[in-house]
Amino acid sequence: MAKHPDVAIIGGGIIGLTSAYFLAKEGLSVAVYDQSDFGKEASWAGAGIIPPGNPDRAATPADKLRGIGSVRFPTFSAELRELTGIDNGYRLCGGIDFLEPEDRDVPTVWHAEGIAFERLTLAGAKRLEPLGEVEGEPHLLPACAQVRNPRHLRALITACDRVGVRLNANTGAEAWELGSNRITSVQLAGGERVIAGRFLLAAGAWSELLLRPLGHRPHVRPVLGQIALLKGPSCSRVLMLGKRYLVPRGDGLTLIGSTEEPEAGFEKRTTAAGVEELVAFARRTVLPLADATLETSWAGLRPGSPDGLPFIGNVPGWDNAFVACGHFRAGVQLSIGTAQAITELLTGKPTSVDLAAFALDRTPDTSTKSAFRS
Template sequence: MHERYEAVVVGGGIVGSSTAYHLAQDGVETLLVDRRDEGRATDAGAGILSAATSSRGEPWFGFAAEAVAYYDDLVAALEIDQDGPHGYAERDLLRVAIDETEADRSDETLAEVREREAAAGPPREGSLAELTTEEARTAFPPLADVRRAFRYDDAARVDGRRFEGALRRASEARGLEMKDANAERLVVDGGSIEAVVVDGDRIETERVVVAGGAWSASFGDQLGVSIPIEPQRGQIVHLDVDADTTDWPIVSPFRGHYLVSWDDGRVAVGATRETGTGFAPHSTVAGLQEVLDEATRVAPGLAEASVREVRVGLRPVSADGLPVLGAVPDVEGAFVATGHGPSGLQLGPYSGKLVAGAVCGDDPDVLEPFGIDRF
């Protein structure tokens, strides 16, 4: 490890790893410092990529649509830059209504998705289609008798751990250096970044990106700003089913939980959204009951599945629910990239690209609504 770098990225989850990847792609001599805290959101997230079927409005939706579209370019680059798995795959998404109350909301949801697709350009033929109960269960055999269901075939899912690994391998090939260590302190002098203290060692740099996820707020005082980020605990249960799940779709019920199938006979079901629990990345009886009750309400055929593992992540949620991205006012060379909440895997790679651009002197207008000076 050198004593000086052009840039230091603090935090190695999906956002920090993407930022470091894009800096390395631009030829910036970069050090990625990652403490690998237990409960990182990247390690636990389900990775659903489908902005159009979200109920969130602007400015989140416009940013999310661009972020999901960016995956195509990034995945293509990673398939060239490294030879390991990246964990990304296109998948259909089933939006399902189990009871009459949910069914009553279906027409509104369908209209919103079509409106969003039309705003982005003419919808592809067949991208959105209503299914019968039999068709829905053929697609996802454990499913209940649904009142309404529609299939959206422009979604995808990503394994956060694998995607982070692919970004790091590609970055190393471009000269990125990484250190599993604690970034203890940022050294600011005369309104400019001068160094980062890493496990007691002073690392000289003029540019720092704070991408510490739920732990990012601890750097606020050093930068003279408030970084209003709190941890939101999410509990996710991974089930083993005795079936070939390769072509099973993502299932998105109306109550906000989900079922995400993977190619190895695994279905991830979740997730809780618990605030006020602090930095406590452990499962609870109440949380697991919530997750499993909803999973079996939507898909009673999962009742005989076995539990493979439970993952718990601490999502970084900002005071207004939007990401916190870009330069820190009044501190030359300081940048933040955090606050993605439950959509870190959806937004993170694109956020990293844009923040890396800002570090290199770009000033993308798309970051304006997400600046830290809004607080």
């Protein structure tokens, strides 16, 4: 690789690593810098739900990003497995979404998008899964899938290495050196300066710290999410009830998520109350889980944004600065679409998704509702 990479990526979570892999496959020289180990923050902690979608009939750019993820995840998983030998655990397990009264428009959105679904009666849902107490109207989503995040991250890291991405762990970016309208270099912890053609900021919940010196304050902030892992007989599909969900891994383990704590700051920790609440939810929702054992629990910092949508595209005012952050509850399902759009942008191609909706200087529109919460 040339001494100075074409693209220096700050942040090696799912967004930075997927982008690095796609860019390197297009022939660009890429280096990724992470302040700790790669893929150990939100991307590691997430539940890995990949809801269904259809990019050709999506109504909004966010739905289109989700649709790209839904359609490309199976082939991308196979590509990673072939290249690295690592199976990321992608599985079309199906799901049941229990819609609440405020979700009354959601089936119309699914229908318009061409997503397969079936409205179930409660008795019908109970014939499919060993349900206990549930609220909401059950809707079967046969094309709902899941991926095992830690395995997917391991596959991505290995794949990046195989295609020549330079991976630099424990080298956090501390400051930019700025020209009049360009970033000249980034200064790393330890003092080294890295010069690159272009810079992509993909630092998850920490991105705001590096956007401020560029004159932007989009209010990307950490939103803590706790998860409990239970062991024992369970359901077989992903169950989604409001902001809570159960993700059966198919090996006797069920992931119960998740809390949403916007005031916890950067303190990544589980609490007795948070885990107890998740376990109680699981026990009343799926009958056999009443006898499950608590295997472990963990927490992650979602990169929250004011309207829940990510920031993807050029950093206004800086010719060679780009951003991909703020994916909040959906960074896994949006990772492929995001990396695809970033790669198109950085290789001079028209983007398959209209990036105006994800502009750093947009006015947040909190009235936009997502067809899925996770």
